């Protein structure tokens with residue numbers, strides 16, 4: 001069947017978004033994101049590998065628990081599911097290309113509507129994978145990661161791989177295999193597991209040990225299958241503490257690192273951290289980056305932000321410079337992302353009803369990250385902070401401290417030093433001075 005690519009222009013009022021510098025007053029331009037600019041040894045494009053997510057930008061219509069969607073997508077009037085999915089993909093690739101973004105991410109069911117049977121959905125997905133292959137080749141846009149949506153369909157209400165019914169686990173396996181195949185067919189660079197319902201609502205009816213073990217088996221099977229098919233990319237687990245489950249097994253970075261090691265997944269899996277998931281877990285995003293980075297598992301980022309007054313996953317676009325500077329300081333400290341990129345898992349607000357709002361949202365998010373990168377690199381290269389941090393730990397740089405840190409000291413030796421030495425002098429942590437320096441560099 002012949003495929004007509006990009007026949008219609010969906011956003012004729014928007015041309016290619018360009019870098020125009022901080023003084024520009026053009027709302028459809030970048031002020032800080034200059035893809036070819038080298039910062040801390042890499043271009044901005046290489047540091048970030050920004051990605052547009054299909055689900056928020058091209059599927060979510062803005063419904064919330066109190067009302068239906070407010071967005072009117074131009075392809076919705078098309079009644080045939082494949083024709084509708086192709087129009088949506090045309091619009092998506094035009095949008096991604098006009099933003100100068102090189103990557104996208106999807107769930108299987110974002111590509112095309114679910115079908116009455118699994119076999120029928122397989123056919124639909126295969127058609128859309130072929131179409132996406134051509135759109136990628138035509139535009140140069142690449143797939144950062146694919147994933148299976150194993151949480152929306154009512155069959156997954158008690159979990160997917162952690163479901164108490166093996167029949168549902170098997171159904172999830174069918175969907176997982178197809179999503180892996182789709183990701184590999186599109187040269188996806190990574191594959192993500194976010195388990196929204198891989199947790200529990202009540203411990204009264206839950207065998208947690210069995211469910212966690214089954215989740216581990218499911219991930220091992222995914223790895224073994226994809227590696228057997230020649231997949232070279234990285235698998236990511238995306239932590240989130242709750243929502244939709246009361247408690248999710250992939251609670252936060254520290255929990256996921258333990259899980260990865262417990263189930264022997266450490267050679268193939270890293271972590272995809274999401275800002276609003278970090279804050280739901282009672283952490284900052286920079287805390288999560290430090291935890292993943294220290295374990296060598298800082299793989300990818302789902303960029304968004306929460307709301308300080310609302311304790312749910314609001315998925316707003318990044319906007320806060322101070323917070324993003326701290327994120328980028330941790331990011332640079334750990335040498336950036338391993339395999340992944342910065343995916344905008346973020347949605348325009350329900351009352352931001354025009355498509356242009358999605359352009360503004362991505363431009364703002366990209367500029368927030370770019371500006372924060374510039375500031376963080378400046379702090380690293382020119383401010384007193386790296387020196388102050390090194391000085392703070394200088395007793396471990398040589399002598400007894402180094403011996404202790406390297407594991408070359410017994411407790412008896414440590415205790416003798418502690419007992420023989422005079423009471424340690426009080427040393428200030430100087431937190432307020434650090435904060436003042438960061439603010440001074442936010443220009």
Ligand code: XUL
Nearest residue numbers: 147194238274302313345
């Ligand atoms: C949900 C979430 C997901 C994952 C992919 O909170 O972040 O969109 O990123 O399943």
Ligand code: CO
Nearest residue numbers: 238274302345
């Ligand atoms: Co996410």
